[in-house]
Amino acid sequence: KGAGNVVSSHPHSHPTKKEEEEEEEEEVHLRREIGLLSGMSFIIGTVVGSGIFIAPKGVLLNSGSVGLSLLVWALCGVLSLFGALCFAELGTTFTKSGGQYIYLLETLGPLPAFVRLWADFFFIRPAVSSYVSLAFARYVVDPFFTPCDPPAALLQVVTFVTAVNCWSVTLASRTQVTLTFVKMFALVLIIVPGLIALADGKTENFQKGFEVDALTLDRLPLAFYNGLYAYGGWFYLNCVTEEVINPNRNIPLAIIFSMVTVTVLYVLVNVAYYTMMMPAELLLSEAVAVTFANRAFQAIAPVIPVLVALSCLGALNGGIFGSPRMLFVGGREGHWPRIFSMIHIRRRTPLPAVMLQYPLVVVMLLRGEIYKLVNFASFSRWFFIALATLGMLIHRYRFPLHPRPFKVPVAVAVTFTVVCFFIVGLSLYSDPWSTGCSCALSLSGVPVYYVTVYRFLLPKRFRRIFSESHPGSLQILLEVAQQEVQTY
Template identity: 55%
Template sequence: MPRRTVSVPHAKEGPTQSNFGEKDPHKANGDTHAGAPVEKVELRKKVTLLRGISIIIGTIIGAGIFISPKGILQNSGSVGMSLVVWVACGILSLFGALSYAELGTCIKKSGGHYTYILEAFGPQMAFVRLWVDMIAIRPAGLAVIALAFGRYILEPIFMPCGVPETAIKLATAIGITAVMYINSMSVSWTARLQIFLTFSKLLAIGIIIVPGIYLLFKGETKNFKNAFDVNTIHLTGLPLAFYSGMYAYAGWFYLNFVTEEVENPERTVPLAICISMAIVTVCYTLTNVAYYTVMSADELLASSAVAVTFAEKLMGNFSFAVPIFVALSCFGSMNGCLFAISRMFYVASREGQLPEVLSMIHIRRHTPLPAVIVLYPVTLLILFLGDIYSLLNFMSFLRWLFIGVAVVGLIYMRHTRPNMPRPFKVPIFIPAVFSFTCFFMVFLSLYSDPVNTGIGFAISLTGIPAYYIFIHFDKKPKFFQRVSEFMNRSLQIILEVVPAEH
């Protein structure tokens, strides 16, 4: 796609000075850099090791571990086997994370899955991934996390009654708006908030783990008797248990979406990934041990919100705080997810596969403002009008398909680009085992839910004609070109964004 940069007024052309040239102190709105010399407009390297860890942990740990870890128990059939599945899924996720650590250190571009598929297999397959993300996966996923936030932030207010659906959706919309605003205003604000929310999640998990393990050491082991009873283990259900477990660990790849903003990525990316996965695996396993110490397998399966039931049995009135921690956990997942995926849209625009304005940076805030807010209208539309959970059912298998393709790309580039610098290199069996796991889960989706999986696959295929219509054909109608240029220029002026300076 031909690139056309919209020119902006010179800094000395009268009234536009405060927008596109030197800072106007009267319009700084509290910007501490107001009145300073003009700075280079770019995304800065503000993601430190601690911030990188908070992005990964903060997006992995959502509402699931607090609400419904029963899918693994239900499909594994026993307490002992469910704990084995939690540990095994953590190790498999670590394999995927290590594969992405190699990709992130040898391809130092932001964008995650999209960038790696683009580098390995070319623009058409990368665009199909991007297309599915734009029209369904990302807005639906963001809406689901936000709905959990809206429900649990209001639950203490309405206890013991149920929360009205209208109130939930209004709180959800406010949560989405707040996350969009914070990400639009400052990378530092976003990163600091993510660190705070990550520590809040770990505190909540600690409140569950500590009393649970204390009771275990005091001798409360009755629920662990016959933990590996062969009569209850469901071998046929184990693949579904692994599927649930891998979904619970999903999110380890988000740091790779912001590689260009990571300080010293050759060191920070692998280290942040390894530390984060170790912390999450230990936390998930010990949290489930604590649950089983207080609740029997039957009680856990009967609970709709396991952490709430745990708190009611053990802490009495303190249980009202659990929904607040769940809401904060969801908000952290929303924040980290949006911070990461906005960079994918930014990179895709820079590659010419999305409108040019999405690769522009706010002149004062140094945030990719258009890429941050592009999902806002679609997410709100899906929230109030769409069937979110059906969309997620259609698209869940596509996530693992394209992650598997990206990891296969690592193996493929080992042969096609053997001389590529690889500061961090994993043994080949690690990406091989992980990509096999991804494709096995795709096959499992086809087997267990062929209708929804088939619909999702059909939706993804619409990306092929879209690629040829919007990207491949250079000779577009003049009317289309004029409208595109007008929209880019108008949005550039309204949003006060300019192309990044390299």
């Protein structure tokens, strides 16, 4: 120790910059590796998944007309942009990862934050992953079994293989930019022939586009749910704030550029669909893009399902990359088992948070009808998003001097929050079974919160699960450790 003290007191004994970098490289923590381009790719790559290729059926079915469905798509884009701007403010105000969880924790307290974690782990993320996985499997398998139904077992096998592939989070982040360009190419490949046909005079579906004979107001919220699902994913960049380079600049820019691009592309894709397909034909299609490809392309029609499947794969990768960070931060804050807050000592990824969520995806796959999964997850997802923006407004009022590098107009935040609560409220009337189950499952987290956060109510042998230290065979088996460097 004496020798060590002598060395440390010498003016030239400080470690060199190279030694400091090597020491930091050895420490277990998440790295800031997401720049503006990769941030945009992360948002676009997560937003553009199965929704634009499957949700048009649900939007048309519940809106009742071609014109109104296009209006729903445009309004969903504007609403999503409003929400994304609110999250840009939240992401620059609170610099921790974790997205909605951390924003609810900072603005409304630990109870709603814990319930958000509970809902995301047990059914929001599993339902969304199941939806995207089933879409991926359908687009891969459907062309080889038409006109027969593809075998259900094969769908589940393909979905399982996809999920296993997504466990490699590092690979998912590296390939996200490539998959985003694949998505953009797939959308452009749909848009171009549609616009050409529209220019040639194929306007039959638009001449009486706003006939609303089939519209019922109680089903309109479900049309917005399907549209908003297709735009879902703009909030996942906020889940990885601690891994974004210069987040005060890159998060707002990535969100704005990405959402404007996606909204324009989505509206044009739907115009292309209605140019080449009759509404009744679209409603009968289980894979809209495949039906469109058979109409628009003869020689390269089999290519479209492959591009769509890769698009779904990118969305699945993006969701599995972002969502576990919420559980990771929840474990770090003491609201979730500590094993979720650990990082693989070599890969530097939150391996337990990624891996331990997959079994619930398999369970959710057994629910059946693909559109029910959207309604099942959308209620809680949008309810908590609205709560987060409401919390932002409350935090503004309570702490007006708190630094906010990016500040969204109050009118935008209020409009987004009110519309979200309105749609969530109407959905209880439109689809009481799915939304009721979703609400009940979310509220079931309340008693769990009081048992786990106030750990003195637990038997002693269970308290250590949520304690600061969590040694055990699972930690050794997964080769994970607590984060050693504060990254916020």
